Every structure is written in C-alpha cells, then in structure tokens.
Amino acid sequence: MTTANAPVVKNEKPTLAQLIQQMRPEIARALPNQMNPDRMARIATTVIRQTPALARCTPESFLGALLTASQLGLEPGPIGEAYLVPYGQVCTFVPGYRGLIKLARNSGQLRDIWAEVVFANDTFRYSLGLHRDLVHEPASGDRGKPVAVYAAAQLVDGGTPFVVMTVDEVEAIRARSKAGKNGPWVTDWAAMAKKTVVKQLMKWLPLSAEVAAAATLDGSVRTDIGALPDVPTFIDGELDDTPAIEAEPASKEQLAQLESIRQMEKYDADEWMAFLRDTAGVAVDKLADLTAAQAAQVIGMFQGDGQPA
Numbered sequence: 001m002t003t004a005n006a007p008v009v010k011n012e013k014p015t016l017a018q019l020i021q022q023m024r025p026e027i028a029r030a031l032p033n034q035m036n037p038d039r040m041a042r043i044a045t046t047v048i049r050q051t052p053a054l055a056r057c058t059p060e061s062f063l064g065a066l067l068t069a070s071q072l073g074l075e076p077g078p079i080g081e082a083y084l085v086p087y088g089q090v091c092t093f094v095p096g097y098r099g100l101i102k103l104a105r106n107s108g109q110l111r112d113i114w115a116e117v118v119f120a121n122d123t124f125r126y127s128l129g130l131h132r133d134l135v136h137e138p139a140s141g142d143r144g145k146p147v148a149v150y151a152a153a154q155l156v157d158g159g160t161p162f163v164v165m166t167v168d169e170v171e172a173i174r175a176r177s178k179a180g181k182n183g184p185w186v187t188d189w190a191a192m193a194k195k196t197v198v199k200q201l202m203k204w205l206p207l208s209a210e211v212a213a214a215a216t217l218d219g220s221v222r223t224d225i226g227a228l229p230d231v232p233t234f235i236d237g238e239l240d241d242t243p244a245i246e247a248e249p250a251s252k253e254q255l256a257q258l259e260s261i262r263q264m265e266k267y268d269a270d271e272w273m274a275f276l277r278d279t280a281g282v283a284v285d286k287l288a289d290l291t292a293a294q295a296a297q298v299i300g301m302f303q304g305d306g307q308p309a
Contacts, residue, residue, distance in 0.1 A: 019059050020044050020066075040070050047076050047084055054084060057091040058302075064222030065093040072214050073106075074099040080191050085183040088265070088275065089302070090221045095214040096184065097195035100202075104153075107208035113201075115151040115194035120144030126164055134162050149193045151201040163201040170196050177219065250295035255287055258295060261302050 020041050028037035044066050048054050054062060065084045066076070074082040074095060081099035085092045097115065104113045118124045121139035126132075134152065149170055152162035170193045174180040185192050199215055250258075262272045276298060290298075 019063070023063060040066065040075075043075055043077055044084075050077075051084070051086065053086040054091060056089060057086050058089055061090040061092075061221050065091045068093040068217055068220070068222055069095075072099070072103065072210055074102070074214070080184070080188065083184050092219050092221055093217055094184065095195070095218055097191040097198060100195055100198050100211065100214060103211045103214055104198075104202070104205075104207060107211055109156065109206045109208060111154040111156055113151070113153040113198070113205075115149065115198050117146050117190050117193060118148040118150065120147050124148065126150075126162070132160075132162070134164070146190075146193070149197045151194065151197040153201060153205055155205075161201065161204055163197055163204075165197045165200065167193075250287075250290040250292050254292065254295035254299065255290070257299055258287060258290075261299070265302075 024037055024041055044062075062084065069076045069082040069084070072082075072095070076082045076084045079098065080096040081102060082096055083094040085094050101113055101115075104110055116136060118136060119139065121142060121144040123137035123139070124135065126134040134150065136150070146167050148164055148166050150162055150164040152160060154160050173196050174185055174192070177185065199218070202211065202215060267275060
C-alpha cells in the first residue's frame with residue numbers, strides 16, 4: 001500500500017559550513033596546541049560567506065587548505081596571513097605576505113624582515129657587488145605608479161641581504177600563478193607583490209621548517225586531514241642528488257578516466273595541462289607521461305562519493 005503524502009527522504013550532502021562543524025574533533029586533533037579549533041571554525045565559516053565561490057569547491061580540498069593554514073599558525077581572511085582561494089572545484093592554500101613575515105620573524109633565525117613597494121616619485125637607489133647598499137625615501141604627496149618592490153632582512157649576525165624586483169618581473173610571476181586573475185592578486189596587489197619578493201629573498205636566508213613549508217605549499221591542493229605534508233627544508237633552487245626511481249606509468253584505465261573528467265569539466269587540452277601543472281602540482285608534457293600515483297592523485301581530486309565532483 002502506498003501513501004500519496006508519504007514524506008520524501010532527502011540525502012543531501014552537508015554544506016561546507018555544516019561539514020566544518022562536523023569535522024571539529026578531527027580539526028582539533030590536527031591543529032598545533034596554540035591554535036583554537038573553535039576560532040578556526042568561526043574564521044572558516046566567515047571566509048565562506050565572504051567568498052561564495054568556495055562553496056563550489058570540494059569539501060576535502062577546502063578542509064585541506066584550512067588545515068594547512070591552521071597547522072602553520074596562519075589565520076585565513078582579511079588580515080592577510082593566508083588565503084583560501086577557489087580554483088575551479090578545488091580550494092588552494094595561498095600564504096599571504098603578512099603570514100610569511102610572521103613565520104620568518106618567529107623562526108629565531110632573523111632579527112627582522114620587511115618589504116616595500118617603490119613608486120615612481122620616490123627616491124630609490126641601490127648598488128650590488130662587494131659593497132651592497134639600498135636607499136628608499138618615499139615621496140610626500142603623490143608618489144606616482146608602482147615601479148619596483150624590494151625585500152630586505154637583518155640577520156642575527158648583522159648582515160642585511162635584500163632583493164629588488166621590477167613591477168614587470170612581479171607581473172611575470174603573477175601571470176604564471178593560477179590565482180593571478182582573482183583573489184588577493186586583485187584585491188591586494190601590493191601585499192602579493194611584497195610576498196613575491198619576500199619569497200625570492202628567502203632563497204638566501206636561514207629559515208625554519210614552517211617558513212619553508214608555507215613557501216613550498218603556496219598554491220597547493222590538499223585533501224587529507226593529518227600532519228602537514230613533508231616538504232623540503234629549503235626554498236626553490238637546491239638540487240636533489242638522490243637517484244631517481246622509475247615509477248609505474250599510469251594505466252589505460254586511469255588515462256581514460258582522466259579524459260572523461262576533462263570532458264566533463266569542459267577543459268580544452270591546454271587548460272587541462274595547465275590545471276594539472278598549477279593546481280594538482282603535476283608537470284608533464286603529455287598525459288601519457290603521468291605516473292600511476294600522479295594519475296590517482298588527480299582523479300582523487302574529483303572524487304567524493306565515487307563520482308567525479
């Protein structure tokens with residue numbers, strides 16, 4: 001016997017805000033002692049309201065980015081320590097200028113570190129070589145357009161290394177960033193320009209593991225809840241002399257599934273390769289070069305309940 005007015009059973013997935021509340025015990029276990037899980041949950045809920053596009057991201061990638069920020073001791077949001085930036089259907093972790101500066105100052109390796117934007121009407125000059133020097137006197141009144149940005153540090157031993165970049169050099173790095181056309185690059189260009197030059201300076205500084213992790217995980221996608229992923233204890237540029245181990249190539253089934261995902265997400269060939277490189281962190285010339293592990297990583301980014309997200 002059937003009843004016309006029988007209630008309809010709904011099997012709706014929880015919203016991100018609801019999922020954050022459900023996952024609070026797991027979040028609490030993953031956070032460092034100084035971070036309050038209740039505060040992080042409130043901050044995350046606020047960030048979702050401020051950036052509605054985050055609601056379209058997979059819950060796993062959002063929680064992964066949130067945990068990366070939390071475990072580094074950085075609060076996402078308007079203060080600029082870190083950002084949770086949507087990119088398609090995944091959420092990426094982007095450390096902010098203030099976040100990198102905070103971690104560097106807390107590391108105990110430096111006395112101070114700072115960055116500034118130089119404008120056309122400022123007095124600015126610097127010299128390299130054996131007698132390095134940098135002079136910057138901001139103009140009063142109209143300072144004109146930005147022309148350069150620099151970062152400098154004061155080491156414990158008294159040294160003061162610095163790096164100077166032109167606006168064109170900063171913009172070239174922005175153009176290679178998957179978040180270059182949205183998020184903080186649009187709303188807070190000066191802070192992102194400062195972060196860019198700070199990261200260049202960090203290649204030459206003694207830094208803590210937390211600083212190296214923040215810089216290395218910039219723009220990363222994470223889908224696990226646990227300890228921070230292992231990252232190199234250096235910033236870009238050091239060589240790894242460990243012999244390479246030949247990895248198992250991606251299977252035909254994996255490649256077919258990736259092609260199905262590409263078509264479903266409506267990426268053209270170039271956009272798909274850019275997604276693999278910039279969001280999944282997989283840099284290959286063609287799909288056939290993928291390893292089985294890399295293919296599984298990308299497929300996992302689109303799978304929640306067993307179906308492409």
